[in-house]
Amino acid sequence: MSMLLQLLGLLVIAAGAACFALGTIGLLRFPDTLSRLHALTKADSLGLGLVALGLLPFAESLGEALLPFLAWGLVLLSGATTAQLIAERARR
Amino acid sequence: MAEALLLLAALILAAVGLGLWRVLRGPDPADRLMAAQLLSTGGIAVLLILAAATRAAGLQETALVLALLGGLVSVAFVLAARLAGPR
């Protein structure tokens, strides 16, 4: 059972890795700063969230399971803030 | 399992590492910063996966510290740019 869950976790992490790859492609290929910003914010919030989710079956304690989500929450908060600030600056 | 996790970590790092190209190219400072931010988030992901794969204590905390300070570096960038005024 736990083996199966871990395999499932690996799949979810792989989906997260795909999100990171998509974000990079967007960052490299999109034509202007604002659309690149759009690619970045989607990729890093979703990618890290999927990684945190996929790591759940590997955790051996509750704290170990929750800590990745705390890191994710911090990235969401600061990512949302800095995206706004960068966009404000880029539009000027 | 650990090997599979390490491989995924390498994949994520390779993906965000390619973003270094945007750090090199720019053109706007904001573009460079965005690539650095993606690298930071990818680094957090890699550390979290390493923590699960190697079971070494403290790696999750390292990821937390990166998450806390990464956003601050971006804020410092925007404020520094404001201090500098319009170019």
Added chain:
Amino acid sequence: MTIYGLLGAALVALGLYGLVVQAAVLRKILAFNLLGAGVFLLFGVVARRGAAAGLAADPVPQAMVITGLVVAFAATALAIAMALRMHQITGAATLAEPADE
């Protein structure tokens, strides 16, 4: 782990080159930090090779690197404060001697 040792050696070389060749003070400070990071990595490899007694790495070099990182940060902050003050007073961003009038 040898690869990190080679990386450390390469960083020392890069940092040294930048320290000599670059003119702007801020760039010199950056180069010096690269050099320092290379030296720390060499310590890291020594620590890793000394893994024993159930530890992933020898704690003594690790403690030295932590001390080194903190002192390097203090030195960088001081160097930047000096560079900023020099810039305020003389308007210069390099250490070049002023051209003879």
Added chain:
Amino acid sequence: MILDALIAGLVLVAAGWTLAARDAFAAVIGFVCFGLLLTLAWARLGAVDVALTEAAIGAGATGILLLFAVVRLRGGTEEVAAATPSPPQRIAAGLLAAAIGIALALAVMLLPDPAPSLAAPAMAELPAFGLGNPVAAVLMGYRGLDTLLESVVLVFAVLAIWSMAPDRRWGGVPGPRFPRAEHGPLSLMARLLPPIGIVIGIHLAWAGADAPGGKFQGGTVLAAMWLLAWVAGLAQAPAIASRRLRLVLVAGPLVFLAVGLAGMLVADGFLAYPPAFAKPLIVLIEAAMTLSVAAALALLIAGPPERAA
């Protein structure tokens, strides 16, 4: 193995870019990426304590410091071009640097086998300190003098930076004044993040006795949280003449020194802990040091006083 090669390659690219970038700002971003990647390298080297320090100080605090410096240090491009060494000089410098790099690489390849290690003796004495983290034991026990001097170095660095101020600014307030962010994203982040960050900072300092972490890492996180409130205009920088500020700044080294001197009277010598009290004394020093490190790092980033109090 792939992961290690990838990390090493990316670190090298970031380092090369830090040197080669034409724009100083781009170079600083390269350096921030460099610090980030180096954190991963330390994690792979099994040195988690160092990885934590690198994440907090190398990537975080140094990055913030450099970003604020780079906008104020705008050098004229002509001045830089005039002061840059000529191509022959650069080739000579390159050859010299390459020679040193190759010599170091050879030294790395020829490191003695089996490697000498102090891991076993360090572990053997661990119970005497009541600590579970061997790196903390080295920092506070075997090499306590180093750490004491390091904490004094931080205070001296702050004094040296303060002394960069013009005389009329002595006793004033460090750094630029940031407008108060009442609304908007920055205000939200500066109100939400510090409470979480302070808990994490204290956790790192406290957990440092038995797990990776400690006063430097925890102190850096605390300093970063204060900096966030400061740049958002929610907290004011204290005047450097402030008694309380100066007390916090020197509290850690003073407590450390006092415990060290007391060791001469009640234990075997300077910085020797009486066995029954080793753990509480170390925790006391660490607590005071965490505060002092946080104050020192924040002041190092804020810079010399620029305004009257």
